[in-house]
Amino acid sequence: MKVLPIELGQLWPSGDPYQMLLSLAYLFVFIMLFMVFNQHFQRLWWTRDVEKALVKLDRYLKRSKEVLHKAVMEQGKPDMDPSRAIEDFLEFFVIEPVDRDPFGVLKRLEHILDVERDRFRSFVAWVAPKADKATAANLEDLLAVTMALNLIYKITRHYLILSKRTKSLLILMQIAYAVPLILRIAEAYYNSLDAFSTGKPIGDSAGPMVAGRFMLGHPSYQIAEDVVASEVPFEGRKLVVIKADGPGGRIGKPGDAVVKLVENYRERVARIIMVDAAAKLEGERTGQVAEGVGAAIGDPGPEKYKIEEVATKYKIPLDAVTIKESIEEAVSTMRKEIVEGVEAAVERVKNIIRTRTKEGDVVILAGIGNTIGVGNG
Numbered sequence: 001m002k003v004l005p006i007e008l009g010q011l012w013p014s015g016d017p018y019q020m021l022l023s024l025a026y027l028f029v030f031i032m033l034f035m036v037f038n039q040h041f042q043r044l045w046w047t048r049d050v051e052k053a054l055v056k057l058d059r060y061l062k063r064s065k066e067v068l069h070k071a072v073m074e075q076g077k078p079d080m081d082p083s084r085a086i087e088d089f090l091e092f093f094v095i096e097p098v099d100r101d102p103f104g105v106l107k108r109l110e111h112i113l114d115v116e117r118d119r120f121r122s123f124v125a126w127v128a129p130k131a132d133k134a135t136a137a138n139l140e141d142l143l144a145v146t147m148a149l150n151l152i153y154k155i156t157r158h159y160l161i162l163s164k165r166t167k168s169l170l171i172l173m174q175i176a177y178a179v180p181l182i183l184r185i186a187e188a189y190y191n192s193l194d195a196f197s198t199g200k201p202i203g204d205s206a207g208p209m210v211a212g213r214f215m216l217g218h219p220s221y222q223i224a225e226d227v228v229a230s231e232v233p234f235e236g237r238k239l240v241v242i243k244a245d246g247p248g249g250r251i252g253k254p255g256d257a258v259v260k261l262v263e264n265y266r267e268r269v270a271r272i273i274m275v276d277a278a279a280k281l282e283g284e285r286t287g288q289v290a291e292g293v294g295a296a297i298g299d300p301g302p303e304k305y306k307i308e309e310v311a312t313k314y315k316i317p318l319d320a321v322t323i324k325e326s327i328e329e330a331v332s333t334m335r336k337e338i339v340e341g342v343e344a345a346v347e348r349v350k351n352i353i354r355t356r357t358k359e360g361d362v363v364i365l366a367g368i369g370n371t372i373g374v375g376n377g
Contacts, residue, residue, distance in 0.1 A: 039169055046176035050160045053179045057153040060190040064146040067193045071142055075135045076128020089123055089143070090150045110302035120144070134199070137248030138372060142196040145189050145331075152186050185327065192331040196249060201373035203329040207276040207296075208374045209342045210321075210349065211243035211367025220376040223260055226252035228376050234350075236359030240265075242366050249372035254297065255306030261364050262310045270361035271317050272307070273352055275345055276368035277330055277338075278322035287341030288324045289348055296320035297368045307366075319352055321345050334373075 065086070072082055094116050097108035120140045124131070128139055156175065163172035195202045201209065215230040223229040223242060232239040240261055244252035262269050274296040280286065295307045295318055311318050323341040353363055 043169060043172060046172050047160070047164075049176050049179055050156065050172070053183055054153070054157055054160065056183065057149070057156060057186055060186055061146075061149045061153050064149050064190065064193055067197050068139075068142050068146050071139060071197045072128050075131050076124075076139065077130040078127055079129075082127040085123075085127055086143075086146075090147050092119070092147065106302050106305050109300060113300065113302070134246075134248030137250050138196055138199050141249040141370070141372065142193070145192055145196060148189050149186060152182060152189075156182060188328040188331050191328060195331075195333045196372065199247065199249075199373055201334040202331055202370060203325045203334055203338050204277050204331065204369040205334060205372055205374050206323040206325070206338055206342050206345070207274075207367040207369035208243040208246065208371035209334075209339075209367070210275045210323075210345045211241050211365060212246075212374050212376070213342070213346045214239060214241045214349075214365060215243070215376060224253050224256035226250045227254055227257040229257060229261070230376075234353060234363075237270075237353060237357055238362045239353065240362065240364050242364070243374070243376070244367075244369075244371035246371035246374045246376055249370055251299075251370055253303060254366050254368055255299075255303030258307050258364060258366060259310045262314060262316065265362045266314065268362040269314065269316050270357045270363060271319060271352070272311055272364045272366070273319045273321065273349055274307075274366045274368055275321045275323070275349065278324050279330070280324035280326055284324055285337070286325050286329060286335065287337035287339075287344070289341055289344045290322050290324060291348060291352075292320045292322070294318055294320050296322055297366075317356075319356075321348050321352075 068086060069083060072078065072086070076082075094112060097105055097112060099105050120143065121136070124136050124139045124143065128136060131139060156179075159171055159175040162168070163175065192202065194200070214232050214234075218230040218232050220228040220230045222245065226245050227242055228245045229240055229242045232241055242254060242257045242261070244250040244254070258272065262272075276296040276298065278290065278296070280288065295304045295311075297304050297307065307318070310316075323338060323345055325335075325338055325341075329335055329338065349365060357363055
């Protein structure tokens, strides 16, 4: 087979070899410029992305301050303008206790959290003196949301400015790649403003709502700080239901409540059932109910430790029922799918009681989560 020679014109449509060489030279120059200035171009793109995110974060923060100020003025009716006091309180911070010597760290952490809660309550009582108990609790949550948005904005801005001053591409790259997740968290907090300012149930209210279903029509009494309990007869068993005191936005101390109940009934307690919202994985259905074992509570540690400790002391099984939702759904107004998940969780709890306990047993049911918009039965 004879190999025919390839004409230069066949490789270049115009047939002009000089035009082809000129184009190759341009391509070579472009490649060299790209290799030399690639990091510079990348820096510009990443800087633009972070700056665009900062504009959005700044808008979220300003809007949250407006909502907070309006809620304080309308619901708290202060005698002075609280704007400056609120602005100063947004810089409030909490220092975690030292954990290099772990002995007693949970008690020290609980003390710090108690002091933090007291500071929030005293501040809200000062800027909103006419607010009732439930409204004041909602204002505390609204203040916490604004503080979270303020912190997210400041940290993002910090790393952008730091990358510019140090000319560090690594710092800029890290914050740029984290921007989608940062915005997702910020949008979740931003979307919660309506619920906290108007007292509507949020996704995290799923646990208290399950407890509230059992408490309907039964009197409640305070069992621990910001926690109420009701004794509910259920098919020959005594069901003691606990939840945070609603309808204000509270979480309470369910660990103290469980400890008091177990110490009161002791060996008669056959089971502790805990219901809480849980973070779903991407692709999972909102409102899906899952069942497991252990203390279903997302606190920093003290309340969970108390429940595990007393359950271990008396050898009481711990059942966990969770209602799955995303972080955005957890802090925004409760969706229909989560309400359906609450109903499914109620049936799941009933089945646990029927199949794993017997008549005459005492069962503790704890609805864990923020009880905003959920009454006590």
